[in-house]
Amino acid sequence: MQQYVLHSLQQLQAHLSQSRQLYQVVDNHGDAYWQHQAQPPFPVLSQQRPLSSAKSFFFAEQETLYVFDGQFFRETIPKPEPFVLFGVQSCDLMAIHYQDIFFEQDPYYQARRQQALLVGVDCVHPCQNGFCNLVDAGPGVRDNTADLILHPLDDDRWLLIVVTEPGRAALQGLALTPATGHAQNLRSDNLTQCEHEFDDHSYILEGIEKLNRDQAPDAFWQQLAIQCIACSGCTTLCPTCSCYGTQNQAVLQDAPDKPPSQARQVRFWDSCLYEGFQREASLHHPAEQAGERVKRFWYHKFSDDFLPEFGRYGCVGCGRCEQTCPGVIGVHSVMKRIVKDA
Ligand code: SF4
Ligand code: SF4
Structure with a gap:
């Protein structure tokens, strides 16, 4: 070089x-x-x-994926x-x-x-x-x-x-x-x-190990999730979070009382901490309890299961979640509690 x-x-x-x-x-x-x-x-x-x-x-944060004009779909790359x-x-x-x-x-x-x-x-x-x-x-x-x-x-x-x-x-x-x-x-x-x-953050490595040995029981995550107000601060600021939702919207061109002349599909940042994120159309919910959603978030950051796909953990150690979470369940707080209580 x-x-x-x-x-x-x-x-x-x-x-x-x-x-x-x-x-x-x-x-x-x-x-x-x-x-x-x-x-x-x-x-x-x-x-x-x-x-x-x-x-x-x-x-x-929000973008149109395509527009439908009543006849054709048009990509909006x-x-x-x-x-x-x-x-x-x-x-x-x-x-x-x-x-x-x-x-x-x-x-x-x-x-x-x-x-x-x-x-x-x-x-x-x-x-x-x-x-x-x-x-x-x-x-x-x-x-x-x-x-x-x-x-x-x-x-x-x-x-x-x-x-x-x-x-x-x-x-x-x-x-x-x-x-x-x-x-x-x-x-x-x-x-x-x-x-x-750097300060001694070895509790993070200990926490990752316990998490991967499944030593944090569901009751632990439920207790932790009491503090989550689903504000999405963590998922918004985390540089590796990429959950998104899509929505079909009618586009009113001329006047509000006239029928829409176009439709578009919009993609926007979503959050796996929101109750509705994983809820399916049948109303089945794979993570109905807040504890399941908080657990899912932290497994996506530190589970060995994702190593083959990404070659690394989903956390890059920026510390933003700790800085922003009003419920004090950012990475340092969570890992300390896994080490101590799980
Ligand atoms: S410390 Fe890790 S989990 Fe927290 S915001 Fe940064 S990358 Fe995301
Ligand atoms: S920042 Fe904290 S309170 Fe807000 S959604 Fe994330 S974990 Fe929940």
């Missing part, structure tokens, strides 16, 4: 934004979120994990302009990699994904609630998840690693200084140091 040293990110941001829409995480009074950056000067790269991951760039996600952290990149597998055959997801260039950034300090180091998702960006990787060497310099051919092509025309072995070693040292800075 080619590696370079940059003395400023501005030049790289300006170069990439000439041929693509550039999105970057920005800090605003303690919150961090993705924002379109149209022109220089570009903001400094945030060290903070944004509350919302990058998943909505590819899997839209999106046609986005090329774009770059500049500075995606390793856990969120691993989540995109996971979603790439889940949505491999989905033309709506793939239409957006194929227009994206992913510029990852290594984390050099653990984030609050993060445990990417335990689930093979960080703190260093994994090579198979990004086109380009950035690593902060010191206050002024960045290591730029070219991973893919689209990444190499995106740099064409940019004057770059090859990196020395010293810079590459520094990256390795910084990542090792970062791994040592």
Whole structure:
């Protein structure tokens, strides 16, 4: 892999934004979120994990799948302009990699994904609630998840690693200084140091083991689920959650008192924590009790059953569920309780 040293990110941001829409995480009074950056000067790269991951760039919160005009069905595959996600952290990149597998055959997801260039950034300090180091998702960006990787060497310099051919092509025309072995070693040292800075989260590994040995009985999950208010905060923010629902809608073209002239099918983010998510038309419900739904969520994140399909667990260790759940049943709380009570 080619590696370079940059003395400023501005030049790289300006170069990439000439041929693509550039999105970057920005800090605003303690919150961090993705924002379109149209022109220089570009903001400094945030060290903070944004509350919302990058998943909505590819899997839209709501979108029309097709339109029926009374005679023909018309697909509505999106046609986005090329774009770059500049500075995606390793856990969120691993989540995109996971979603790439889940949505491999989905033309709506793939239409957006194929227009994206992913510029990852290594984390050099653990984030609050993060445990990417335990689930093979960080703190260093994994090579198979990004086109380009950035690593902060010191206050002024960045290591730029070219991973893919689209990444190499995106740099064409940019004057770059090859990196020395010293810079590459520094990256390795910084990542090792970062791994040592994580708190002891070994209860998560213990919890995963107990969960896979089926040592958490139904009564445990029912007790836990008393605290779930089905707000869907966890499934909305989790970067690997991909449950969706669809709905047929009539489109009124002229006036509300006239019959609809079109119908469309809309897809929207759903949540497996909602009571209605799995209810079937016959009214049979495979997860009628809230405890069954909460259990199902956590099995989808940590069951060994999904390893053959995805090659990893469905959790990338971002910690967002812990941060957002008003019922205190995010990953740290759940795993501590499995270890202690199950
Ligand atoms: S389960 Fe929680 S920690 Fe794991 S990826 Fe989802 S939001 Fe992040
Ligand atoms: S965030 Fe907590 S309360 Fe809300 S749906 Fe998820 S588990 Fe339930």
